[in-house]
Amino acid sequence: MKYIDEFRDPALAKNLFRRIESLVGPAGGTKEKPLQIMEICGGHTHAIFRYGLDKLVPAELEFVHGPGCPVCVLPMSRVDDCIEIAARDNVIFCTFGDAMRVPGTRKSLMQAKAEGCDIRMVYSPLDALELARRNPDRDVVFFGLGFETTMPATAVTIRKAAADGQTNFSVFCNHILVPPPLRALLSDPQMRLDGFVGPGHVSMIIGTEPYRFIAEEFGKPLVVAGFEPLDLLQAIVMVLQQLAEGRAEIENQYARVVPANGNPHAMAAIEAVYEPRSSFDWRGLGEIDRSGVKIRGEYAAYDAEVKFGVGYGAGKAAGREPEGCRCGDVVKGLIKPPACPKFGGECVPERPLGALMVSSEGACAAYYQYGGTRREEAA
Amino acid sequence: MCLGIPGRIAAIRDAERRIASVDFSGVRRDVDLTCVAEGALDDLVGTWVLVHVGFAMSVIDEAEAQRTLEALAELGEAEEEYAAMRESAAMLEERP
Numbered sequence: 001m002k003y004i005d006e007f008r009d010p011a012l013a014k015n016l017f018r019r020i021e022s023l024v025g026p027a028g029g030t031k032e033k034p035l036q037i038m039e040i041c042g043g044h045t046h047a048i049f050r051y052g053l054d055k056l057v058p059a060e061l062e063f064v065h066g067p068g069c070p071v072c073v074l075p076m077s078r079v080d081d082c083i084e085i086a087a088r089d090n091v092i093f094c095t096f097g098d099a100m101r102v103p104g105t106r107k108s109l110m111q112a113k114a115e116g117c118d119i120r121m122v123y124s125p126l127d128a129l130e131l132a133r134r135n136p137d138r139d140v141v142f143f144g145l146g147f148e149t150t151m152p153a154t155a156v157t158i159r160k161a162a163a164d165g166q167t168n169f170s171v172f173c174n175h176i177l178v179p180p181p182l183r184a185l186l187s188d189p190q191m192r193l194d195g196f197v198g199p200g201h202v203s204m205i206i207g208t209e210p211y212r213f214i215a216e217e218f219g220k221p222l223v224v225a226g227f228e229p230l231d232l233l234q235a236i237v238m239v240l241q242q243l244a245e246g247r248a249e250i251e252n253q254y255a256r257v258v259p260a261n262g263n264p265h266a267m268a269a270i271e272a273v274y275e276p277r278s279s280f281d282w283r284g285l286g287e288i289d290r291s292g293v294k295i296r297g298e299y300a301a302y303d304a305e306v307k308f309g310v311g312y313g314a315g316k317a318a319g320r321e322p323e324g325c326r327c328g329d330v331v332k333g334l335i336k337p338p339a340c341p342k343f344g345g346e347c348v349p350e351r352p353l354g355a356l357m358v359s360s361e362g363a364c365a366a367y368y369q370y371g372g373t374r375r376e377e378a379a
Numbered sequence: 380m381c382l383g384i385p386g387r388i389a390a391i392r393d394a395e396r397r398i399a400s401v402d403f404s405g406v407r408r409d410v411d412l413t414c415v416a417e418g419a420l421d422d423l424v425g426t427w428v429l430v431h432v433g434f435a436m437s438v439i440d441e442a443e444a445q446r447t448l449e450a451l452a453e454l455g456e457a458e459e460e461y462a463a464m465r466e467s468a469a470m471l472e473e474r475p
């Protein structure tokens with residue numbers, strides 16, 4: 001955690017903390033029943049822990065860490081599918097480094113690589129396409145992973161591959177969308193959320209309109225925020241202000257980067273290449289309606305699911321989570337990570353049992369790295 | 380992978396394929412500009428863009444770029460991104 005004096009603008013930070021303190025009561029927070037504000041994006045989760053914002057805000061306010069870390073919500077069966085494709089003759093399987101350590105039912109991509117599968121870490125789908133160009137006798141498959149921020153990148157890459165007729169290149173599409181799990185969480189009777197801090201870079205692509213249902217149907221405020229600590233604090237002030245005034249609106253703290261209508265070029269690329277799946281499985285949350293996308297038939301030649309007959313709806317049962325692991329309850333914000341019996345013992349960042357321990361954007365890894373919130377909350 | 384990283388467009392490498400060479404604190408790599416520009420690209424040389432996995436997603440001003448770089452450095456994410464870029468470039472040069 002950081003001291004307020006280490007913030008970029010300590011005077012502004014102090015002022016924002018003071019406003020949070022004065023607003024939290026009128027907004028309805030009490031020590032017994034703190035307000036629950038969900039930060040959706042894993043980048044925000046990481047920043048909250050890095051700066052200890054969870055410890056610096058008053059006890060009447062609690063952060064609930066949302067499902068916005070794509071590797072954390074990746075079901076084990078999808079990792080198994082990746083390994084199945086990677087093990088095929090002649091395949092080079094390319095992935096972002098983040099996905100390498102996510103546990104599958106039996107092993108991770110890292111282990112599969114050690115056992116001899118040709119698996120490569122790439123920074124960009126463009127590099128996977130380039131690899132295909134340089135290896136015309138191999139089948140290069142790119143693992144398309146992530147929310148709306150990485151979706152335009154794989155969409156544009158597929159269109160480039162199609163324009164080039166690069167038929168030894170395909171994408172194993174596991175892209176997921178941010179708004180549908182929010183609807184699922186808000187509809188869950190176990191959940192008690194008071195407001196949201198919306199993701200910055202996802203919103204830069206999709207704009208603020210797709211969140212409207214949160215205010216209109218569920219009566220909760222959402223404020224899109226940048227991921228600097230001052231941005232986050234500012235967004236929390238804005239959420240509390242809405243709660244105190246009895247408003248529920250979609251507001252934008254990060255307008256310097258997020259236009260209200262998003263990035264139309266990126267949205268057009270997504271629209272041209274992908275279509276929604278009727279439902280998709282999220283680790284810890286289960287099947288959620290229209291929460292994932294697949295590649296349109298027009299680009300079937302570049303769809304690894306079609307090419308290899310592996311993947312969603314191929315008749316496999318969802319992988320079971322390891323015995324005793326509480327990933328689902330953590331993803332829903334029902335418990336804090338240390339309340340999981342595996343936390344810090346059988347499950348640590350070097351040997352993750354659950355996906356939330358894999359990336360620093362996962363709630364369990366962030367807790368492990370930076371220490372948790374107030375002790376009593378862990379119970 | 381989820382947080383973009385700011386870089387400065389150094390040159391247009393292939394206008395037809397919408398590819399620019401972008402400078403990330405000294406690491407250069409190809410970036411696709413499809414999502415930030417229609418038509419001519421030359422005016423973009425020198426501007427800052429927010430880049431996600433090799434694709435520019437937003438044109439930003441220099442102050443915003445510096446602020447974002449500082450925040451990413453604090454989170455350790457900037458170094459991770461540069462390392463991923465370097466490793467990916469090295470991987471492409473490896474003999475198959």
Ligand code: SF4
Nearest residue numbers: 325327340347354364
């Ligand atoms: S500690 Fe490990 S097993 Fe437990 S909830 Fe977190 S990631 Fe899952």
